[in-house]
Amino acid sequence: MIKITKDEIRILLYMVVAVAILACLPLLDQGYILSLGLTIVMYVALCTAWVLFSGPTHYISLATAAFFGLGTYVVGIGIDVLPFPILLIIAALIGGVVSGLVGIATLRLSGVYFVIFTLGMAELIRQIVTWIQTNFTTGIGLYVLTDFSEAHIYWMLLALTVLIFITGWLINRSRLGFAMRIIGNDETVAAHVGIDSAKAKVLLFLISGAYIAVIGAILAPRFAYIEPPSAFNPMISFLVVIMSLMGGTRTLWAPLIGVVPFTLLFDMVSARFPNHSSILLGIAFLLIVYLIPDGLIGRIEGITKRFSKKKERTHE
């Protein structure tokens, strides 16, 4: 066990304070700001769960929508039969099992093959789910009618985000995290020093997939009527990648820095220019990639480095 450093305790304290403040948001505003906050927390949770796997391994996964949709459908099919918390657990289990199986089958692929496969997989899972719905359920439509307000969903997502952060932090401290960093830097080296890279990758993909499924499950009550286009929306997969890359993927915190400005920008663009939002976002994205290729965290690190260099120089 690695000893917890003073820095880590300080970060933990900051985190507790930040979460406590964020948890008060629904008390201040139940309207637009809460809706926006909910969207931000949803993407922070998704991006952080995504970075758990894709950050250290550098594998770009476009399967987010697949696990998200699985979670949504678990709640859609089970809401009249089982209590909500149990459905969340089932969603995590199914998300974990499916991502584990997919991981076993595909994580031997690398680079662009993996990207394409995950994109196709989202569609495959969507088809399997609708096939099950057609042949094994008799209900007419999947309605999720609960008494959850936006505030409840917001709190659940916030709590889950904290859990994902803690998981990520524990992984980073563990042997698995160390192994992942080596795999991410050079897979051949990792294999030579005796790391079972396939096993490590599958395990991480499984954890990431399970969390994403739970996020989908939590959001099901907000959808109210579950249908494939909203549950298995490929835009979710793409936005998660874009936001994470914008923040940077090297640390667990980095996506947070991407999600917040991106969501605000996205929202502003679509409010002011409802008919041209796609093209303006495209331009904005090009500019972002061109101006800040390492992600915002890279920029921030660059600035702090320059700043400390200056400081050193003045000290000399």
Place this chain on the structure above:
Amino acid sequence: MRVSNLCKAMSIGLISVMIGFSSVQAQDVIKVGMSAAKTGPLSGGTAVTQWPNLKLWEHTVNAKGGIKVGDKRMPVKIFEYDDRSHPTDAVKNIQRMINKDKVDFVVAPYGTGINLAVAPILAKYGYPHIAVSSITDKGDEFTKRWPNMFLTLGTSTGFAESVADVLKKMRDQGKIGNKVAVVNVADAFGIELAHVGKPALEKAGFEIVYETSYPLGTQDLAPVINGAKNAKPDAFVAFSYPPDTFALTEQAKISNLEVKAFYVGVATCFPAFEKRFGSAAQGIFGAGGINPDTPEMKAYFKSHLEVTGVAADYWASATTYASLQVLEQAIERAGTIDHPQVIKTIKNGTFDTVMGKITFDGNINRKFWTMGQWQDGVFYGVASTGLDGEKEPIIKTGWK
């Protein structure tokens, strides 16, 4: 370096344009917001059914000086948002409209799922919610839960059972035989209709000689049509979505599927369908319908084409426009934009619309078109739940 500076200048410019575009708001207007899909999977249907009608309504209302509230006329000002076909964005847009733009009324979005997702928010703020493109069997449950919600377009059961009813009528008249092939798209609405439609057909005494489902987005539907053809049915029924409605019809034409009744689901009523198949569309059944012969409907089709530049469809377009007329008339009758009073007026009134007279029974319009048929280049309603002007169905004679 210079290029990078240029890019920076451009991005600063872009952002300042976005911020600087604040709208100037005049007094004495009624602000009406609509959030619906401009992008994503629902945008195709929205572009036909939803957006042109908002434009037409804005044009018509403002041309006569606005909605008459008390003794003054108030023009409408429209706020548009794109929900990207996603419920989360839809909720956020509605929140923004109500809290930031301070809109006076919200037009219902497009799609069953999106309408249900925004229903709790609209109920919380007490805005009237006249849903159109939202077909559900749980209407009574919803309107009890959200008393500000109104439903206009119909129920899944209504649509599916109509197919059985019309086919039964044709069989009893000796026009068609007893064998039916039933297929459906394995997606939300297709599954719902198949779950109701198949038992209804069996109950009506039909023999289902072939049944299958196919995933949404299937490119090659030849196996489906050929499978049906081999079973030699007298009628072919497909609970389909827009892309496969077109693809199945195309394939049936190619394979020369010889049936006396041919039904395909959503989008059969689109003008694009007739444009694509021309005279081969003759006799094809589809979901929805209207009575195109009434003077109101004729005038509506004419002005829809003139103002928006596109033709109205033969189903939800007119109901969408009618829902806006209901809102307009309710405001005028209530003489105020006060929400509880407008909602009360909608609940209890009878409204003159392009669809004829509309009344709400328990917040639901119970009289709606369920099935139509292409006859001589026009899609006529052939079945409804109690409306006037149902056209007599004809048999399909070939694909020429």
